[in-house]
Amino acid sequence: MSDGGTPPISSSVGSVNAGTSSGAADPENEIIDDKTPFRKFVKKIQKQQGGGCWRWQCNFCKLYYNGSYTRVRGHLLKEGTTGVAVCNKVTPHAFTAMSKLVKECKERLMNAAPRHVPLPSSRQQGGSSSTSSYGMSYHAYTQAPTTSDGGKKRKTAAGFIENAFQNSAREQCDGEVARMYYTGGLSFNLARNPHYRNSYIRVSTLSGYIPPDYNALRTTLLAKERKNIEQHLEPIKITWKDKGVSLCSDGWSDAQRRSLINVIATCESGPMMLKAINCEGEFKDHSMIADLIIDSIKEVGWENVVQVVTDNGPVCSKVGALIASKYPTIFWTPCVVHTLNLDVKNICTPPLVASNADVFDACCWI
Incomplete structure (x- = not known):
């Protein structure tokens, strides 16, 4: 498996070419991209203006078309919904093999995709006391659940306190912030930045606030901050x-x-x-x-x-x-500091002490 999820061509692609006599691409010397596997079966002619559009030639029917990878797929799989004619030269055997190739590529992409890992929770720690940021242990208030005459369970004191302090929500929010540091490789010293805490304090007063995205941070907000600094x-x-x-x-x-x-x-x-x-x-x-x-x-x-x-x-x-x-x-x-630094090194460096014995005795306090 190569980087980027592009493994060598599987046997199913060999079946595609084995079942055709129309000069499809040789799979033995090339590698398939799992995201665009059907590009193997067309020849790029010329880059077109706009997006990822190319002028390309089908290796099966030898006809020329314009468009992106979506049209290549629609042409070979005979989907007929992408504004391009279907290929009548693809045999049933080749069609089955290409359909299998799509499924295999899709499975590899799903296996290579990041998997969601649940955030840690006090409930997952099995027996550890759940303590909020206020230092209150909720297990001290836990009572055995009781039932009323109607058979309904009463809420425990711990449940009331947890709802009041939103302990579970606070725990999940802490987990999200911590995971941002770990997955982004951020320095823990960032937590000491006063703007870090002030930003969360401001967000707590804004319902539905969404933080700025990648492009806003590197363009408009950056230009605005630079202009502000220059004014000051x-x-x-x-x-x-x-x-x-x-x-x-x-x-x-x-x-x-x-x-x-x-x-x-x-x-x-x-x-x-x-x-x-x-x-x-x-x-x-x-x-x-x-x-x-x-x-x-x-x-x-x-x-x-x-x-x-x-x-x-x-x-x-x-x-x-x-x-x-x-x-x-x-x-x-x-620089005076640099000059003093060189002087002190010359006086205090062990190999030079013997030759500067008088000076060292007078300046050893340094």
């Missing part, structure tokens, strides 16, 4: 002309180990992230880094930039020289 950052940008800006840049790696370079504009009014560039697979020499920082200088306005701050590695030293040569009013400043 505008007061900081206005102060750049009066107070000047320092551009700080550093390289780092994200959770997926992708190499990134960020640029931050900072002034008395506060810092602002300008960009984070994905440099994965690129050679990060002084010319490439300088071009990235110069683009940020142009975005801020060179007349507003006072200095550029980077670490003091050899590559960044060349970057500073390039920027200073292009913009004489902007000077390069090596």
Whole structure:
């Protein structure tokens, strides 16, 4: 079985071709897609405009047609309801074999489809106490069911309390949220995000609310949020002309180990992230880094930039020289924290302690 549920052609397909002499596709060297098995028995000629429509030729009757896979199926299975003529060259034996092929493909797709797993419930735990989010154990209120004179069962105290607190519904909702984390590979730290809890609090007041779908999150809502953030950052940008800006840049790696370079504009009014560039697979020499920082200088306005701050590695030293040569009013400043870090490493690294014994004795408190 190959990925995507497309196993090698079964014996039933061989029967299709064995029962025809009209040059149907050879099943020995090809693989059938379980979702579109009948594409084996037609030849694609040319892609048509719109959807998945093709101009294709039937391997049985050798006639040409236009349409999607639905018409291919209707043509070969003689369904006669898809706007295409049925194939009169398909023999009864071939028709039976193709019908069997459809059934086999359908069964494989059903077996490969995700299966619904019921959410966990306290009732499934057999004997474990059912405790709500309020910390109340309902088994403390359980009484043996009694019957009235009319033979009807009375509700227990546990039943009344469970209905009042909607314990079962809360349990199912917790299970859905937890499963969203597990199946989506979401970080558990997301539960600490204040927007996560605030969103559920707002939803609890909106009857019938449905959360935004995939397309809304990546298009309209994203554009709306970006515009909102830019409006809130505008007061900081206005102060750049009066107070000047320092551009700080550093390289780092994200959770997926992708190499990134960020640029931050900072002034008395506060810092602002300008960009984070994905440099994965690129050679990060002084010319490439300088071009990235110069683009940020142009975005801020060179007349507003006072200095550029980077670490003091050899590559960044060349970057500073390039920027200073292009913009004489902007000077390069090596990062003080990076400088102190290198100094401490030089003092405290065990192999170098012997050669720096006097310095180490004076600075070992670090």
